[in-house]
Amino acid sequence: MKILLAAVNAKYIHSNLAVYSLKAFAGEYKEQIEIGEYTINQKKDEILKGLYQKRPDVLCFSCYIWNISYVTDLITEAAKLMPHTRIWVGGPEVSYDGESFLNKYPQVEGVMVGEGEETFLELVRHYTEGKKALEEIPGIVFRDRGKGQLCRTPSREILDMNEIPFPYEKIEAFSHKIIYYESSRGCPFSCSYCLSSVDKKLRFRKLDLVYRELQYFLDHRVPQVKFVDRTFNCRRDHAMGIWTYIRDHDNGVTNFHFEIAADLLAREELELMRTLRPGLIQLEIGVQSTNERTIEAIKRKMDFARVSEVVSEVHRGKNIHQHLDLIAGLPFEDYESFGRSFDQVYRLRPHQLQLGFLKVLKGSYMHERAGEYGCVYQSREPYEVLRTKWLSYDDVLRLKGIEEMVETYYNSGQFSTVLSGIEATVSSPFLFYETLAAFYEERGYFAVSHSRLQRYDIFLEFLMEWDCAHLEEYKERMLYDLYLRENLKSRPGWAKDMGSFRNKIHAFYQREEENPRYLTEYKGYQARQLCKMTHIEVFSFPADTGGKKRERWILFKYKTRDPLTNDAIAIEIPPRELGE
Template sequence: MRLRDINTIKSELQYLLDYKVPQVKFVDRTFNWNQEHAFSIWKYLLENDNGITNFHFEIAADLLTDKHMAILRCMRPGLIQLEIGVQSTNERTLKAINRHTNIETLRRNTAQIHSFQNIHQHLDLIAGLPYEDYDSFANSFNDVYKMAPDQLQLGFLKVLKGSPIEQLTEKYGIVHHAKPPYEVLYTKWLRYEDLLKLKGIEEMTELYYNSNQFSHMLLVLQQEFATPFHLFEALANYYQTNGYFVNIPSRNYRYQILLEFACSVASDKHDLFVELLIFDLYLRENLKTRPDFAPENKIPRQKLNQFYAQEAQYPNCLTNYHGYTSAQLLRMTHVECFQYAVWNNCAIDCTKKLQFPAYILFDYQKRSPLTHNATYFEISI
């Protein structure tokens, strides 16, 4: 492979940084194949960050070094995002497509990056590869899901003209569409019926996982299933049975559907599921109208007024709202009463009913640059 002159690259990057371009995507298929080259570019971006531009890189996570990790740890949240093409965790499959990925190293490195809480990670899987049947793909899905990517992309094999895989279609029994994008229909290992099931699971993963709108609900709900794959498989079956795939429901109605599905699995946890969904909803948006499944928010108006009057005069939680009146603070933020500690990231602890109600304040001016979720506080009222 050839490398462009590093000084030329830095000059071009500075031009984009000066104009505050929102996002720049590097087209390298494996950006960090040359470790020093990758480090030099990342170091330049760190030292010349304009606070706005995001840079997208497709990397091989198992090739990252301690030196890379040290600089990635220092990045501004949202400065870079990483796309990591896992494709499969089946070793025989990886060998057949000539990928030499060290899955254990990849797992360890993605976990370390996840711990930094400053870099969006997008991990890819491909269905229809050699030696990957339905159960093997489920294993790959579960392996990658446990890596906690910010996005888990399920793709389907494309047999492009002139590609190495095209020469092996007969050997592997790969049948694909005759027209672009030449997507796989079935293989020696994956039946057409199973591929259609994976299409449904892909849709559920996109709507409920990749949207990052149901994170706390999914954390608890997946405890009702043997594996994450079983959860999304069952959810896809629920959509299919109830005809929801015909017209994909609106964003708000998806919460109602997920509640119905969850209660069909564990009806005794209805109240917990409702609170989880309420929390996930208000984490994303300051709703003006409560969803139909949500009971009335039973916080006395007098207590709310007292809290916001105090914040307007002596800010404690809402320190970035200088100059706003208590009435404006009430409209711009939200306080919700909970009977369960649904904000707790431990799925087991949050299922226990609290001895006393808890009050959570959602601050929509302070959002995570990675998830766009509001900041929240537990407050006393």
């Protein structure tokens, strides 16, 4: 008997925790179980060929919002090629309407509903040893072919988290992928748009087990471990224990990602965070909206004043990457209200600001209230909002443009210096990005793919119309941004000529070769090599107090970079250190 667990991920760097957990739980049968991981970016014929060549007796697909159409296409074709293979599905995209799914896809034998570990194990026993009839296995919807009807068995009791085996045996197979890990299941909150709100049974894995498993990742120097706990810090002693452990056992390489509620962080947690290596952890914080009526309508609990206080304090520590989320299309939030939410969150200066759009998921409270809210959404995944009583489709389209501008110019981190200069002069960042998006739309730039340098050229074109008075300063700031990320081989056409500074720059590198002071990590290289491996640029921003400008000589070093931003190290060289 050969059983194949198939996962179709959104990207190659992703891994699918679910299929590895299912196999680990069915440990006594794992020799008969194989995992096949694919991505939605592969050709379907390529995946179909792989499925066919494995010749499984039972084929199980993990179904999510990002892959359900892809998976159903594979099911349809695979059933033609392997008519005797039993096909099962599981995952959040099929758990809440199992009967409808089976009616639509007669090729499928059944649906695993909810948590799948014990259910999968019993299905494996059913197919390999004939143990238990399907109607005796809790937590499934299946096709009774003898009676010609669909049957649903009673729900299964949730698992004790400590009974789930560690899913990662051969970590080498994940050398180029993000590792996903869970130390808890369930969520203490009831957000109406989220499926985690359906399961209120919050449970945790024992810390001694978690420590042992985290040490395995640390010993193997895994690049990133992403916790999938819905609100990681909802139990303080659990979060403190894990953060303390990874601090005390830091290998200098592994990064850990956590989704948290910022307003739940206590003083002791913030003090602990200040002691962490820069880049050791990153935090994702779902703000969603600052409109109090919206927050109440989505059954969310959040103290935005406290969120602001915490985010700002963490930001001052300069050691933790913060990612804040907003959702457009929520009840009682119109275009102007969303703009206010955007401005309030933007001014917290997160490393990334995710502007997302409401997805109306089957099984969620929002799905039930969609009619009341006038919420019209896509019929196919990702079931994204098209309009609501408060937000027209025209508004959604404008927000889509703003989202792309935020991704391109803010979240990329490639324009941070020029944006900081602009932000000092604008009353509303939201209106600035709205104007930038309108410029892109008017010029037809949304329809074309642009290189990084072209994005700078377009931004300069925009700034010439938007604020020509400060154009020279913006050019300098953009050049600063360029050299922060890359030691350019050729300078952009709008950069000033550095020919008059050539002798001073040469003298500086000659002195650094003989007696390194600023380039000690490059010791042993000749001046000519130092000049190629680093860069010196002369700037005149920002102005001194009183508005007077002066030359600033900035040395960019690329051997080491900022662990949070990946920027080069930039050092100002005092004039007395420069040659004549």
